[in-house]
Amino acid sequence: MLLVLLVVVVLNFLMLHLAPGDIADTIAQTMGGADEQDMAELRKQYGLDQPFFIQLFNYVVRVALLDFGHSHFYNLPVFDLIMERFPATLLLVFSAQILSLFVGILLGVYAAQNPNGLSSLFVNMFSLFGYAAPVFWTGILLLIAFSLHIPIFPVSGMRDITIESSNFFVHFFDVLRHLFLPMITLASIFFAYYSRLCRASMLEVLGADFVRTAKAKGLSKKDVLLKHALKNSLSPVITFAGLSFSAVVSGAILVETVYSWPGLGTLAFNSIISRDTPVLLGILIFSTLMVTVGNLLTDLTLKALDPRIKI
Amino acid sequence: MNKHFLKTLLLTATLIFTSLGVSFAEPKKGGTLIAAVGNSPRHLNPAVQSGIVTGFPGAQLFATPIRYDNNWEPQPYLAESWEISDGGKTVRLNLVKDAVFHDGVPIKSSDVKFSLETIKKNHPFKTMFAPVVSVETPDEHTAILKLSSPHPALMLAMSSQLMAIIPEHVYGDGQDPKTHPQNSENVVGSGPFKLVEFKSGEHIILERFDDFFIDGRPYLDKMVLKIIKDPATRTIGLENGEIDFYAFENVARNIVRLKKNDNLTVTPDGYAAIGPIDWLAFNTKDGKTADVNVRRAIAYAIDRNFILKAIMLGVADEARTGIHPGSPFYEPNVEPYNLDIDKANKILDDAGYKKGSDGMRFGLTVDFGWPGLKPNAEYTKAALKKIGIDVTVRASADFPTWAKTVSNHNFDLTWDTVFNWGDPVIGVHRTYQTSNIKKGVIWSNTQQYSNPKVDAIMEKAGVENDMDKRKALYSDLQKMLANDLPVYWTNTLPYHTIYSKKVGNPPMGIWATSSPMDMTYIKD
Numbered sequence: 001m002l003l004v005l006l007v008v009v010v011l012n013f014l015m016l017h018l019a020p021g022d023i024a025d026t027i028a029q030t031m032g033g034a035d036e037q038d039m040a041e042l043r044k045q046y047g048l049d050q051p052f053f054i055q056l057f058n059y060v061v062r063v064a065l066l067d068f069g070h071s072h073f074y075n076l077p078v079f080d081l082i083m084e085r086f087p088a089t090l091l092l093v094f095s096a097q098i099l100s101l102f103v104g105i106l107l108g109v110y111a112a113q114n115p116n117g118l119s120s121l122f123v124n125m126f127s128l129f130g131y132a133a134p135v136f137w138t139g140i141l142l143l144i145a146f147s148l149h150i151p152i153f154p155v156s157g158m159r160d161i162t163i164e165s166s167n168f169f170v171h172f173f174d175v176l177r178h179l180f181l182p183m184i185t186l187a188s189i190f191f192a193y194y195s196r197l198c199r200a201s202m203l204e205v206l207g208a209d210f211v212r213t214a215k216a217k218g219l220s221k222k223d224v225l226l227k228h229a230l231k232n233s234l235s236p237v238i239t240f241a242g243l244s245f246s247a248v249v250s251g252a253i254l255v256e257t258v259y260s261w262p263g264l265g266t267l268a269f270n271s272i273i274s275r276d277t278p279v280l281l282g283i284l285i286f287s288t289l290m291v292t293v294g295n296l297l298t299d300l301t302l303k304a305l306d307p308r309i310k311i
Numbered sequence: 312m313n314k315h316f317l318k319t320l321l322l323t324a325t326l327i328f329t330s331l332g333v334s335f336a337e338p339k340k341g342g343t344l345i346a347a348v349g350n351s352p353r354h355l356n357p358a359v360q361s362g363i364v365t366g367f368p369g370a371q372l373f374a375t376p377i378r379y380d381n382n383w384e385p386q387p388y389l390a391e392s393w394e395i396s397d398g399g400k401t402v403r404l405n406l407v408k409d410a411v412f413h414d415g416v417p418i419k420s421s422d423v424k425f426s427l428e429t430i431k432k433n434h435p436f437k438t439m440f441a442p443v444v445s446v447e448t449p450d451e452h453t454a455i456l457k458l459s460s461p462h463p464a465l466m467l468a469m470s471s472q473l474m475a476i477i478p479e480h481v482y483g484d485g486q487d488p489k490t491h492p493q494n495s496e497n498v499v500g501s502g503p504f505k506l507v508e509f510k511s512g513e514h515i516i517l518e519r520f521d522d523f524f525i526d527g528r529p530y531l532d533k534m535v536l537k538i539i540k541d542p543a544t545r546t547i548g549l550e551n552g553e554i555d556f557y558a559f560e561n562v563a564r565n566i567v568r569l570k571k572n573d574n575l576t577v578t579p580d581g582y583a584a585i586g587p588i589d590w591l592a593f594n595t596k597d598g599k600t601a602d603v604n605v606r607r608a609i610a611y612a613i614d615r616n617f618i619l620k621a622i623m624l625g626v627a628d629e630a631r632t633g634i635h636p637g638s639p640f641y642e643p644n645v646e647p648y649n650l651d652i653d654k655a656n657k658i659l660d661d662a663g664y665k666k667g668s669d670g671m672r673f674g675l676t677v678d679f680g681w682p683g684l685k686p687n688a689e690y691t692k693a694a695l696k697k698i699g700i701d702v703t704v705r706a707s708a709d710f711p712t713w714a715k716t717v718s719n720h721n722f723d724l725t726w727d728t729v730f731n732w733g734d735p736v737i738g739v740h741r742t743y744q745t746s747n748i749k750k751g752v753i754w755s756n757t758q759q760y761s762n763p764k765v766d767a768i769m770e771k772a773g774v775e776n777d778m779d780k781r782k783a784l785y786s787d788l789q790k791m792l793a794n795d796l797p798v799y800w801t802n803t804l805p806y807h808t809i810y811s812k813k814v815g816n817p818p819m820g821i822w823a824t825s826s827p828m829d830m831t832y833i834k835d
Binding site: 033084156275 | 343345350351352353354360361362363364365433435436437490494495510511512513514516535537538539540541543544547548550551553554708709710711712714715716718730732738741749751752753754755
């Protein structure tokens with residue numbers, strides 16, 4: 001894991017270094033002009049006048065000491081910037097992942113009961129549509145539908161700052177209202193994966209001997225489906241969910257941009273554009289951490305489903 | 312008859328008074344303005360950070376000595392009056408007596424001196440205060456600026472976001488003002504609003520400063536600036552009423568769409584001093600574009616009207632020179648280079664650029680500074696094909712990539728948007744001065760254009776205090792530049808302000824939202 005982190009840091013540092021232009025150019029842009037002395041001074045201040053390997057070495061040493069440095073663009077500690085945004089991304093990513101799993105499995109089970117029927121076809125089409133549509137397009141479409149024409153959800157942000165209530169539940173429901181559309185948008189990409197995987201796996205299990213036994217025992221259809229068949233067909237879905245966790249994190253960048261969701265995605269996007277190396281590297285380290293934790297949770301869930309699995 | 316007349320008179324009088332009563336109604340106090348901004352500022356201190364993104368919150372947090380009205384006339388602000396003497400080399404500012412910073416400390420002339428010196432040292436626009444040699448502070452409410460030469464740009468340089476008065480007792484503590492922690496939090500300002508919260512990438516919340524030095528102002532209790540990067544999201548927010556106000560909209564499609572909304576007012580007014588101009592810049596030193604004939608032929612082959620109608624959808628204005636059409640110095644009577652393909656071909660034929668067997672004379676590249684100019688670059692390829700120039704459109708991944716290319720002079724043609732920033736000395740001279748050819752610096756004279764006559768006329772105009780004489784000099788300058796054509800100017804960037812009908816007195820001066828919004832209010 002530490003090795004992975006080191007490779008992530010070195011590779012990203014290299015890639016960012018290869019991109020033309022640096023923070024001095026970006027600052028010149030936000031200023032609407034620049035002065036050559038100021039630009040030289042900035043490069044010196046941020047150590048950008050040093051040779052590449054010295055810059056890299058300095059950075060790796062600092063990260064090893066858990067110092068993520070200061071954002072060149074905002075002049076704020078990177079750790080604070082990330083911590084400010086981290087909860088928002090965590091909320092978005094986990095809720096979307098859980099939603100897409102829940103709905104995907106539900107649809108998969110439903111479709112598996114009548115694999116060649118009309119409803120199965122409908123489920124397939126619906127999930128494929130979500131998979132094929134670009135996520136920013138889905139996002140804007142949902143905004144036009146549910147913020148403009150049927151104005152029930154807000155267009156941007158995570159909370160309404162004009163609310164002056166101290167009641168926890170008022171704020172809780174406010175965040176929930178803001179979360180709804182971004183969550184659906186992000187989840188829409190993964191309905192297809194989960195529902196199709198679940199359907200295929202259910203079909204296989206439904207033909208297995210133990211299901212026939214369960215039916216022969218005279219169990220109700222519901223018990224056969226949920227207790228015997230579903231539990232045994234979930235492993236591939238959960239495994240895949242764990243693997244696709246990194247894709248959910250990267251999908252969050254686009255969703256966050258469309259909905260101005262104040263998470264790590266928008267921060268990452270901005271720091272690439274503004275060549276804010278310390279911030280971007282900090283985010284990458286955190287994403288690596290987040291994906292690792294996601295994988296751990298997957299393993300734990302798998303173990304709970306099938307006690308034969310050892311971690 | 313008499314009675315009837317009296318009745319009519321009475322009725323008329325009543326009507327007049329009611330209408331007066333309506334139009335001069337005292338703006339309503341209180342309320343919250345929800346505004347959107349497209350980018351997150353680096354920080355909120357305009358003394359060390361220029362640009363329109365910091366300008367909006369910056370002008371609310373910090374007052375300046377002077378402000379401007381809609382007609383380019385300077386008005387008192389933190390300086391209640393001023394006198395210019397000694398042939399323009401001494402400028403005396405008489406400050407408002409009871410002004411205080413947000414922490415209650417009085418604003419003194421020493422703060423003005425400190426602010427000016429900080430700006431002179433740290434602000435990227437070095438021309439603003441270059442001739443200011445010293446600032447004398449004979450008493451707490453008088454600041455006397457001593458100049459080495461007359462400097463007509465000084466008045467604009469002391470207005471709006473360009474000369475924020477910052478507290479010496481906060482920013483003079485020895486830390487580098489550029490990276491001072493109080494640029495982003497616990498900001499101690501001098502303007503109509505004080506900072507409640509700044510969350511980068513999320514929002515800026517401002518609150519009415521009760522001890523602001525203009526009695527009864529500002530009218531608003533609160534301003535919330537939501538940072539929303541996605542233009543489509545912003546547009547939907549304005550349409551469904553979640554956002555009351557957005558300035559600096561420049562996407563033609565969105566402007567046209569929002570104009571159809573009855574609940575919104577969409578106006579191009581208020582951007583004259585910002586002065587954004589779209590243009591096609593030439594590399595005047597290297598390659599084929601070093602030949603003025605090639606530049607002229609290209610200008611004749613590019614149809615400005617096509618850009619205005621098809622790309623800008625009719626919401627932008629024609630700009631024939633490098634000075635914004637809203638500026639008093641704009642000279643429209645220059646060679647306009649209206650579309651003339653035959654003339655363009657003839658110029659190239661006469662200059663000896665023969666067409667090859669494929670109908671092409673030579674190839675050029677065209678870059679563009681930001682995604683909004685991509686259609687212009689693509690149009691350039693199509694337009695110049697007609698005169699036998701094979702254009703390759705080079706797309707840059709992002710701004711720093713493009714800036715590296717152009718500032719190191721590795722280009723033939725590039726589309727760009729450049730701002731006037733008030734006085735020509737601040738934002739216009741830099742593009743054409745020989746002394747400002749600076750490799751690696753974007754928005755310097757990246758064309759590498761050099762004409763001693765042009766240099767001389769700019770130098771003269773920069774120190775001419777007589778407005779009419781100055782206008783004449785800039786008129787000559789614009790004609791000479793149109794002749795040499797280091798840049799082909801096409802149109803203004805169509806900045807528009809969009810606001811809900813419930814917003815009264817939106818900022819319509821020359822500096823748009825980079826000016827104090829102490830008079831803006833929310834109607835019932």
